[in-house]
Amino acid sequence: MGHKQSVVITGAGQGIGRACFERLMADGWFAVGIELDEGLATELEAIAQGRGAVVLGDVAERETHLAGAARACDEGPLAGWVNNAGIATRGTIHKPDVRAIRRVLDVNLGGTIWGCAAAAAAFVEQRSGGAIVNISSIHGRRGVANHAAYDTSKGGIDALTRNLAVEYGPIGVRVNAVAPGGIRTPLLEQAIEQSPDPAEALHTLESFPALRRVGEPGEVAAVVAFLLSEQASYVSGQSIAVDGAWTVGLAPSALDPELAEIYGT
DSSP states (O other), X not given: OOOSOEEEEESTTSHHHHHXXXXXXXXXXEEEEEESOHXXXXXXXXXXXXXXXXXXXXXXXXXXXXXXXXXXXXXXXXXXXXXXXXXXXXXXXXXXXXXXXXXXXXXXXXHHHHHHHHHHHHHHHHTOOEEEEEEOOGGGTSOOTTBHHHHHHHHHHHHHHHHHHHHHGGGTEEEEEEEEOSBOOHHHHHHHHTSSSHHHHHHHHHHSSTTOSOBOHHHHHHHHHHHHSGGGTTOOSOEXXXXXXXXXOSSOOOOOHHHHHHHTO
């Protein structure tokens, strides 16, 4: 025991999940990471050094989340939960890859539902309130061709976030979502490397957000940490985009020529 509060992060082995795991431990939480990959889980254990723990399991299974909640409660009251684990698939809906679509929905949407269920159950049992952050995506608010299953899963996460904020708000539970844009994760880097022209693919990706760059996992983790903290005590039911102003524009924005000359871009 001895820890003030505990938090569970799903898909904690890499990318945004790893950044959240590290950031929340640095902020004083006892962090329990849920991870499917044994190699990544071993890396997490080494990083934790007694400040956290790892539970191996598939987030598509409810029992995985119950195990994560139990491990967190062993260390102190469960006060936060981050549903981060997610996968993507590409393909048209008129020629569906049924197995891939089911897996995306089971992991992304199903996994988030089971995570919220485990967190809510613990909060109710403790009579403590708490905070949940669901990692959604800008795909939850914009349609992208060949991403029907992924877009549906992320839109569902935003709807679930609103629902639970309303249902459990009266007992002091806050539920929010974070919607990342292009973030430099291993999955994104792999997609860029596998494109016909990686340099052009990266340039195109960087042209969409007004900030003209890909985001870093730590930038998402900072928003997650804020939403879990008391500093966000009156923020609930929101989906906050961390996308460099990508989704608020109608098209890639052109910099004013005078500003371009001044800033040398």
